[in-house]
Amino acid sequence: MNGRIDRHPILGPLPPRKQIRFQFDDRTYLGYEGETIAAALLANGVRALRRHEASGTPRGIYCNIGHCFECRVTVDGKDNIRACLTPIRDGMVVRSGRKLPAPFVVGGDSL
Amino acid sequence: MTDVLIIGAGPAGLSAAIACAENGLRVKILDEFVKPGGRLLGQLHQEPDGKWWNGIEEASALHERAMSLGVELVLGASVFAVRRKEHGWQAESTKGVHQARVLLLATGAAEWPVPIPGWTLPGVMSIGAAQVMTNVHRVRVGRRGVIIGINLLAAAIARELQLAGIELAAMVLPLRSTATGESANPMHVMKSLSHIAPLAPSAWIRTAGKLLKYPAFRQLGVRFFPRGGVRIWGIPVHLRKCAVEIYGTSQVKGVRIADVTPDGRVVPGSDKDVPADFVCIAGGLYPLAELAAVAGCPLMPVPELGGFVPVHNETMQTPLPGLYVAGNITGIENARIAMAQGTVAGLSISLDNGKGGAGMRERLEQAVDHVRRLRESAPIRFHPRVSEGRAKMAEAWRQRQADQGAST
Amino acid sequence: MRNMDSPSMIICRCEEITLQEIVETASRFRCSAREVKLRTRAGMGFCGGRTCRMLVDAIVRQTAGEPAEPLPDAFSLTYRPPVRPVSFSELGGETPDERQN
Numbered sequence: 001m002n003g004r005i006d007r008h009p010i011l012g013p014l015p016p017r018k019q020i021r022f023q024f025d026d027r028t029y030l031g032y033e034g035e036t037i038a039a040a041l042l043a044n045g046v047r048a049l050r051r052h053e054a055s056g057t058p059r060g061i062y063c064n065i066g067h068c069f070e071c072r073v074t075v076d077g078k079d080n081i082r083a084c085l086t087p088i089r090d091g092m093v094v095r096s097g098r099k100l101p102a103p104f105v106v107g108g109d110s111l
Numbered sequence: 112m113t114d115v116l117i118i119g120a121g122p123a124g125l126s127a128a129i130a131c132a133e134n135g136l137r138v139k140i141l142d143e144f145v146k147p148g149g150r151l152l153g154q155l156h157q158e159p160d161g162k163w164w165n166g167i168e169e170a171s172a173l174h175e176r177a178m179s180l181g182v183e184l185v186l187g188a189s190v191f192a193v194r195r196k197e198h199g200w201q202a203e204s205t206k207g208v209h210q211a212r213v214l215l216l217a218t219g220a221a222e223w224p225v226p227i228p229g230w231t232l233p234g235v236m237s238i239g240a241a242q243v244m245t246n247v248h249r250v251r252v253g254r255r256g257v258i259i260g261i262n263l264l265a266a267a268i269a270r271e272l273q274l275a276g277i278e279l280a281a282m283v284l285p286l287r288s289t290a291t292g293e294s295a296n297p298m299h300v301m302k303s304l305s306h307i308a309p310l311a312p313s314a315w316i317r318t319a320g321k322l323l324k325y326p327a328f329r330q331l332g333v334r335f336f337p338r339g340g341v342r343i344w345g346i347p348v349h350l351r352k353c354a355v356e357i358y359g360t361s362q363v364k365g366v367r368i369a370d371v372t373p374d375g376r377v378v379p380g381s382d383k384d385v386p387a388d389f390v391c392i393a394g395g396l397y398p399l400a401e402l403a404a405v406a407g408c409p410l411m412p413v414p415e416l417g418g419f420v421p422v423h424n425e426t427m428q429t430p431l432p433g434l435y436v437a438g439n440i441t442g443i444e445n446a447r448i449a450m451a452q453g454t455v456a457g458l459s460i461s462l463d464n465g466k467g468g469a470g471m472r473e474r475l476e477q478a479v480d481h482v483r484r485l486r487e488s489a490p491i492r493f494h495p496r497v498s499e500g501r502a503k504m505a506e507a508w509r510q511r512q513a514d515q516g517a518s519t
Numbered sequence: 520m521r522n523m524d525s526p527s528m529i530i531c532r533c534e535e536i537t538l539q540e541i542v543e544t545a546s547r548f549r550c551s552a553r554e555v556k557l558r559t560r561a562g563m564g565f566c567g568g569r570t571c572r573m574l575v576d577a578i579v580r581q582t583a584g585e586p587a588e589p590l591p592d593a594f595s596l597t598y599r600p601p602v603r604p605v606s607f608s609e610l611g612g613e614t615p616d617e618r619q620n
Contacts, residue, residue, distance in 0.1 A: 035248060039248035052535060059233060061240055224573075226529065405600045
């Protein structure tokens, strides 16, 4: 199913846009110029953007406007970048946050 | 040095920038989003006269005007602190530190969360998130979704999702809990809907809406609410069902929905699984006033305005010299009012900085009057008693002035 | 907690603090929302409390038997800068400084 709303009865058709190639967790995705990382990934069917640092539960966008920080990803080596506020660029390398090791917690992961 | 620094490039911020620039002030706007227009960008609805309110077009017009007047706009700038300085104000952001004589906070609103078991799963998002994805990014939020929360915002955005061809399986109440309060109570929700019924698409709902003013009729409406829901734009709205849990492992697979009694208690054994791949949570809006608090501006709780609001007067001044506010940060109303308030703030700033010449005070008064008239003629209000809220704030300001006058 | 409350329901998404933890802390220590925040870490996660602050406030008030609506003149949770998480490089001014004289 097409992840984008190409035609809209009131807003009209999506204008032609430059295609952008970017990476998320070592896979290459196609998006369009002007799309945020979160939007481009969702259009490609990707919802999970990180794992909770302690529990490891998957997280995706919640507010989509930069308030909640659920969508934080690593972009070109820089941590805690909000995917919902960052436009994709050609060659951008995005990584999701993982569950962190918890060696001193009973039941946590060792280092 | 910049004369006026504005935080927020939404309808209020852009309108204020235009008014300031038209009066010869040098303006810079900071906004953390990727495009100018704020939450106006996602708005798309039909007004009572049938005309479409297209937020993208409205925002574009404001943006173009602002740019033509030489307003500087910095997007992708998150302001995390503001500070009073000798020359005026300083704002620290992810795109540098900015100084100006005057600071206008037009940061808008944020959404109340409504916790539901399972609400952290990927695919669960705030209703505003769905609006932005759909109308701003033109990306499908999913194939089939459920909206949790029955209120004006939910209804407006449900319609927007539907226009974009996205299926909505149901609109239901949240599970009643210590965290959800009255939004889970059918009687309370029915009462709050009675003031938006006049805008409903169907004639019988509009008629029913008139009768909903009477508590006895509301009780009947809640007690005998159709089990299949009432369809609004084809979307089943269930005042007697609630979302008990959102389920799925790596992402949303569905919502467990149960019947509720007229006062919102779950009927045991009535739950059914409704498959869905996205869920929108709609809790209402509150003013995003954190920067005002950080600036040292006093805040006042005014439920009719949506929450804690920076203390301000009709000309958008706060008790702190050189600090102004405009838009939803002052209280939740519609975008037209936000624009008009932005204009008031811009004229107010201009007057306070000796710009505009003779007749400026009168222009400012006319702009204040325009806000009042827009409020009175608004076909719908987020909060039915917003005028009372404005009056409370005006009284608090008067009291402050009186107290200060008495102490000097 | 009310009969229907789901104790393990998450209130603070950032720190994964549940309704049960907040209610138990509030009733055990008979304390303010601010103290609940300090004891449980609810509201002290990455988003700076922006998402759950109001919820924690309302839950604590209800647990204490007060109405959920904010009291006039009361302001239990304060805002301290930075109101957004910020990297040390940003604080140190590595991004272009726009100070003008």
